[in-house]
Amino acid sequence: MRETQLSAHDFVLPLFVSEKLEKRRAIASMPGVFQFSLKEIVDEAHRAQDSGLQAILLFGIPAEKDEQASGAYAENGIVQKALRAIKTKCPDLVAITDVCLCEYMSHGHCGVTRIDGDHFHVLNDETVDLLVKTALSHAKAGADMVAPSDMMDGRIRAIREALDVNGFQETGIMSHAAKFASAFYGPFRDAAESPPQFGDRRSYQMDCANADEALREVALDVAEGADILMIKPALPYIDILWRVRERFGKPTAVYHVSGEYAMVKAAAEKGIVDERAAVLEIMTSLKRAGANIIVTYWARDLAEWTRQ
Numbered sequence: 001m002r003e004t005q006l007s008a009h010d011f012v013l014p015l016f017v018s019e020k021l022e023k024r025r026a027i028a029s030m031p032g033v034f035q036f037s038l039k040e041i042v043d044e045a046h047r048a049q050d051s052g053l054q055a056i057l058l059f060g061i062p063a064e065k066d067e068q069a070s071g072a073y074a075e076n077g078i079v080q081k082a083l084r085a086i087k088t089k090c091p092d093l094v095a096i097t098d099v100c101l102c103e104y105m106s107h108g109h110c111g112v113t114r115i116d117g118d119h120f121h122v123l124n125d126e127t128v129d130l131l132v133k134t135a136l137s138h139a140k141a142g143a144d145m146v147a148p149s150d151m152m153d154g155r156i157r158a159i160r161e162a163l164d165v166n167g168f169q170e171t172g173i174m175s176h177a178a179k180f181a182s183a184f185y186g187p188f189r190d191a192a193e194s195p196p197q198f199g200d201r202r203s204y205q206m207d208c209a210n211a212d213e214a215l216r217e218v219a220l221d222v223a224e225g226a227d228i229l230m231i232k233p234a235l236p237y238i239d240i241l242w243r244v245r246e247r248f249g250k251p252t253a254v255y256h257v258s259g260e261y262a263m264v265k266a267a268a269e270k271g272i273v274d275e276r277a278a279v280l281e282i283m284t285s286l287k288r289a290g291a292n293i294i295v296t297y298w299a300r301d302l303a304e305w306t307r308q
């Protein structure tokens with residue numbers, strides 16, 4: 001009689017690969033999450049596949065950052081190198097890549113910035129040009145799907161067109177269609193070494209108070225050619241998840257983010273909640289609320305737990 005069942009195929013594991021490391025580095029606020037070296041990342045991808053997962057979401061941390069985010073679209077950038085290695089060893093694992101500039105920008109913003117006195121602006125169209133180059137370079141290196149997480153306007157259409165004219169008609173787009181400016185990204189910014197050096201991301205990420213606007217944002221991405229719609233973070237936005245799935249009926253993903261992970265981990269370490277029971281409840285709730293795909297740092301544990 002159980003209406004909602006979980007299985008390993010529901011989950012996507014985020015993985016961080018760093019150009020600067022020889023050996024893994026633990027992320028202090030996210031127990032169990034690491035930055036991996038290029039050499040290690042292939043084994044991690046393999047472990048993910050062996051655990052029964054179908055897909056990973058790859059993030060890169062470059063050795064050098066600059067104001068054009070050139071590491072994001074370099075032919076021999078860290079993600080491009082990792083992709084080639086992963087797809088050689090695990091051709092059947094679905095490799096999804098984060099497409100964003102914040103990890104590669106010296107100032108940590110998700111786009112090209114211009115500073116006018118006390119104000120800074122993120123320049124939408126200049127940023128979209130760089131996102132297109134990034135997505136295309138990932139596709140060339142073997143990405144099965146790209147996941148733009150920047151929230152610039154018009155980037156889904158621009159990426160779709162560039163992929164199509166370059167022969168990547170089958171490369172999918174998982175759009176961060178409604179991504180909210182959130183306090184729950186804190187630990188990720190440590191993990192990806194991408195905190196903004198000035199200002200915040202409120203000019204391009206959404207206000208947590210706005211649900212109708214989220215639906216308008218999602219509608220744009222649907223019209224522009226997104227294959228999978230992602231809502232992020234997860235639990236505080238479960239109403240948005242439900243409405244998006246109901247309204248658009250498209251494959252819908254949710255990103256259970258770093259701060260959401262860190263909260264449960266911290267509580268579990270103190271003996272306040274039972275980690276496994278709490279995580280299974282959260283994931284079942286997200287699926288019940290309409291998620292077809294859940295991106296979570298527990299993906300590998302969940303593959304194990306749902307098999308038992």
Ligand code: PBG
Nearest residue numbers: 100102149184185188257258259
């Ligand atoms: C931006 C990006 C962020 C996350 C994924 N991609 C953070 C941000 O916008 O600051 C957050 C993921 C998490 O918190 O787990 N490229």
